[in-house]
Amino acid sequence: MQATLEYLLQRYADKTGTEQEREALMQLLRQDDSDEEAARLIGQMIAERTPRHEMPADAADAVLAAILQAGRAPVIPIGRRAGASRRLWVRRSVAAAVILLLASGAWMWLARNPRPATATGEGPEAMVADQRPGGSKARLTLDDGRTIVLDSLANGVVAKQAGATILKTGAGQLAYDPGDDGTGDVVYNTLSIPFGGQYQLVLPDGTKTWLNSGSSIRYPTAFRGAVRKIELTGEAYFEVVKNASKPFIVDVARKAEVEVLGTHFNINAYADEPAIATTLLxxxxxxxxxxxxxxxxxEPGQQARIDLQGRLSVNRQADLNQVMAWKNGIFNFENADLPAVLRQLARWYDIEIVYEAGVPRREFGGKIQRDLNLSQILRILEKNNVHYRTEGRRLIIMK
Structure with missing residues (x-):
C-alpha cells in the first residue's frame, strides 16, 4: 500500500493525477490503517519541497480551521519543516484536498508580526446571517429610464434601443449589436454593479470590460464620431479593440481621462480610495x-496615480498580480493596511465597516480566495489579532 499511497499523493500534489487516481487516493485516506503512513509521506513531501509561501503557525491553523469549517473531527499532526514557521494539520477525510490547496498556493495568509489572539466573546456566529461571497450581479439602466435587473434574467434579447440590440449571452455577459448604418440617434446606457457583485460587458465596438463591486459605467449603444468615450466610477479592467482612427477614452469619475487606441489596462477609482490608479498591462x-x-x-507594467489633491505620479514597477487579483477571483493583501483590507471586504460582502476606537495599525500580506463566506475570512482576521463584533450587516472593529 505504501508505494500506491506515495504515488497517488505525489500525483495529487503535482496536480497531474486523473479523476480515477484522485478517487483512489480519497479511498485510501479514508482507511484508518493509512493514517500513520499518510502522515509520514506528507511530512516527507513537505520537507523535500521548497515551499512557495511561509506562514506563522497560528495563521496556518486559522487557515485550515476555516477550510474545515471549524470542524471538531480529530486531526493528524504531520510535522514541521525544519527552520520554517508553518505548521500543517490534516484531517483524514480532507487530507488530499488540503495538500493540494496549500501546494497550489490557492489560499494563504501572511501576517506581519502576528500576536496571539485573545477571545472577544464575539464571532461570525453573531451575524444575523453569514454573508456569502459576491457573484454575478448588475442593473442596466436604459436611456429612457427603464431599469433591468440582470441577475436572474434569462439569456437572450434584453432590449432594443436606437437600432441596437442588447443581449445577455450564455457566458453571463451583457453585449451589444449596434445593427444600424451609423446615422441613428446616440443614446446612452448605464451598467451598475452593486456591492457584492461583479459583471462582464462587451461594448458596441467589441471592447471587453470586467466591472468590480460598487462600480458603474455609462456608454453609448453605438460609437459614432471621432472618439469612443465612456464614463467610469469604481473599478474596471478593459481589453480595448484597436482602432487607430477612433481613440478610446475613459472619463474617470470626472477627475481623470485615460486615452488609448487598443490595449489592456485596469482602473481603480473608488471614492473611498486614496488615489485613482490606472495600471497598464x-x-x-x-x-x-x-x-x-x-x-x-x-508603458506596460506602470501605474499612474492621481491623489486627492489632483497630483499625478507614476509607479514604474506596479504589482500586476495585486492589481488583477479581483478579476482572477482573489484578494491580494500584500503590504496592505487594515483599512485597505476592510474596504475590499466591505464591497465584496456588502457590509458596513465601523471603527469603534480608532484604526488599528496593522500590515498584512498574502492572498485569500474570494469565494469564501465572510465568517471564514473573519476567523483569519481574529487569529491575526483583529477583534470585532457584528451588528447585522455592520462589522465593528474593536480596540
Whole structure:
C-alpha cells in the first residue's frame, strides 16, 4: 500500500493525477490503517519541497480551521519543516484536498508580526446571517429610464434601443449589436454593479470590460464620431479593440481621462480610495489629471496615480498580480493596511465597516480566495489579532 499511497499523493500534489487516481487516493485516506503512513509521506513531501509561501503557525491553523469549517473531527499532526514557521494539520477525510490547496498556493495568509489572539466573546456566529461571497450581479439602466435587473434574467434579447440590440449571452455577459448604418440617434446606457457583485460587458465596438463591486459605467449603444468615450466610477479592467482612427477614452469619475487606441489596462477609482490608479498591462495609454491637466504616457507594467489633491505620479514597477487579483477571483493583501483590507471586504460582502476606537495599525500580506463566506475570512482576521463584533450587516472593529 505504501508505494500506491506515495504515488497517488505525489500525483495529487503535482496536480497531474486523473479523476480515477484522485478517487483512489480519497479511498485510501479514508482507511484508518493509512493514517500513520499518510502522515509520514506528507511530512516527507513537505520537507523535500521548497515551499512557495511561509506562514506563522497560528495563521496556518486559522487557515485550515476555516477550510474545515471549524470542524471538531480529530486531526493528524504531520510535522514541521525544519527552520520554517508553518505548521500543517490534516484531517483524514480532507487530507488530499488540503495538500493540494496549500501546494497550489490557492489560499494563504501572511501576517506581519502576528500576536496571539485573545477571545472577544464575539464571532461570525453573531451575524444575523453569514454573508456569502459576491457573484454575478448588475442593473442596466436604459436611456429612457427603464431599469433591468440582470441577475436572474434569462439569456437572450434584453432590449432594443436606437437600432441596437442588447443581449445577455450564455457566458453571463451583457453585449451589444449596434445593427444600424451609423446615422441613428446616440443614446446612452448605464451598467451598475452593486456591492457584492461583479459583471462582464462587451461594448458596441467589441471592447471587453470586467466591472468590480460598487462600480458603474455609462456608454453609448453605438460609437459614432471621432472618439469612443465612456464614463467610469469604481473599478474596471478593459481589453480595448484597436482602432487607430477612433481613440478610446475613459472619463474617470470626472477627475481623470485615460486615452488609448487598443490595449489592456485596469482602473481603480473608488471614492473611498486614496488615489485613482490606472495600471497598464499591454499597449500604451495616456493618463491626464482633470485638476492640473498633468499628463503622462504609460508603458506596460506602470501605474499612474492621481491623489486627492489632483497630483499625478507614476509607479514604474506596479504589482500586476495585486492589481488583477479581483478579476482572477482573489484578494491580494500584500503590504496592505487594515483599512485597505476592510474596504475590499466591505464591497465584496456588502457590509458596513465601523471603527469603534480608532484604526488599528496593522500590515498584512498574502492572498485569500474570494469565494469564501465572510465568517471564514473573519476567523483569519481574529487569529491575526483583529477583534470585532457584528451588528447585522455592520462589522465593528474593536480596540
Amino acid at each position: 499591454e499597449g500604451s495609454v495616456r493618463v491626464t489629471g482633470s485638476a492640473a491637466r498633468d499628463s503622462r504616457r504609460l
